Amino acid sequence: MLIAQITDLHVTRKDELLSGRVDTRSALKACMTRLAAQDPRPDVVLVTGDLTETATDEEYDFIVKALEALGIPFFVVPGNHDDRATMRQTFPGMAAGDPDAPFCFSIDRADWPLRLIGLDSIVPRRSEGALCPTRLDWLAGELGQATPEHPALIFMHHPPFRTGIAPMDACGVLDGLPAFRDLISANADRISGILCGHVHRVIHAAIGGVPVLLAPSSAHQITLDLKETAPLTFTLEPPKIALHDWRPETGLVTHYAYVDTFPGPYPF
Numbered sequence: 244m245l246i247a248q249i250t251d252l253h254v255t256r257k258d259e260l261l262s263g264r265v266d267t268r269s270a271l272k273a274c275m276t277r278l279a280a281q282d283p284r285p286d287v288v289l290v291t292g293d294l295t296e297t298a299t300d301e302e303y304d305f306i307v308k309a310l311e312a313l314g315i316p317f318f319v320v321p322g323n324h325d326d327r328a329t330m331r332q333t334f335p336g337m338a339a340g341d342p343d344a345p346f347c348f349s350i351d352r353a354d355w356p357l358r359l360i361g362l363d364s365i366v367p368r369r370s371e372g373a374l375c376p377t378r379l380d381w382l383a384g385e386l387g388q389a390t391p392e393h394p395a396l397i398f399m400h401h402p403p404f405r406t407g408i409a410p411m412d413a414c415g416v417l418d419g420l421p422a423f424r425d426l427i428s429a430n431a432d433r434i435s436g437i438l439c440g441h442v443h444r445v446i447h448a449a450i451g452g453v454p455v456l457l458a459p460s461s462a463h464q465i466t467l468d469l470k471e472t473a474p475l476t477f478t479l480e481p482p483k484i485a486l487h488d489w490r491p492e493t494g495l496v497t498h499y500a501y502v503d504t505f506p507g508p509y510p511f
């Protein structure tokens with residue numbers, strides 16, 4: 244199964260640049276062009292949060308049109324820039340329930356070897372994340388339906404570990420992390436990986452042997468500065484998509500592909 248992941252689209256209002264500098268709408272279009280050209284075609288596209296910059300209907304409309312035009316099944320989870328109720332209107336049926344309830348859902352298609360678990364890690368109107376007992380109880384129930392032969396793939400916005408990028412760790416998962424890590428460790432044999440965004444960089448870690456993989460933004464990247472006093476700044480390092488190839492004999496094999504194209508390929 245080939246899973247494409249894009250994240251942190253931060254689509255702005257029409258004719259607005261993010262921080263006066265980043266054209267996130269054009270960046271998303273370029274990302275869609277790259278995905279459309281992907282051969283073999285991904286089976287699914289997962290979007291790990293911060294879809295919009297300000298959570299307006301119009302920003303979501305722009306995204307849903309772009310995703311639908313791809314013609315590949317897609318699933319989304321919210322980031323700290325998103326709004327649950329507006330996402331429920333934009334993506335009806337994906338996480339049915341109370342408009343403001345955590346946007347959590349799982350997908351278990353007979354023709355897919357993985358159970359996809361979308362986990363909402365947000366705190367409405369806050370930058371930091373949380374994994375409350377309600378969400379963890381729900382996650383435990385979902386993991387209970389996965390098996391080592393038909394494992395789960397969790398996708399969420401906030402990374403469940405310290406990244407070392409201080410201004411992003413300050414708005415990481417501040418609540419519920421020990422219980423989450425215990426739950427993952429206890430079910431490690433039935434979880435193939437955890438995909439995240441939020442930090443706008445490629446970063447890898449593991450919990451109980453389960454890989455936790457962060458993909459970079461489809462638009463702008465957070466500066467790699469590991470000083471404890473690092474300010475929050477961004478760079479225009481080139482955007483990438485993640486391609487996660489899952490097979491029973493290997494588990495996840497992950498590639499990061501530039502959205503931009505470069506000269507080549509050339510024969511040796």
Ligand SMILES: [Fe+2]
Nearest residue numbers: 251293441443
């Ligand atoms: Fe973001």
Ligand SMILES: [Fe+2]
Nearest residue numbers: 293322323441
């Ligand atoms: Fe975020």
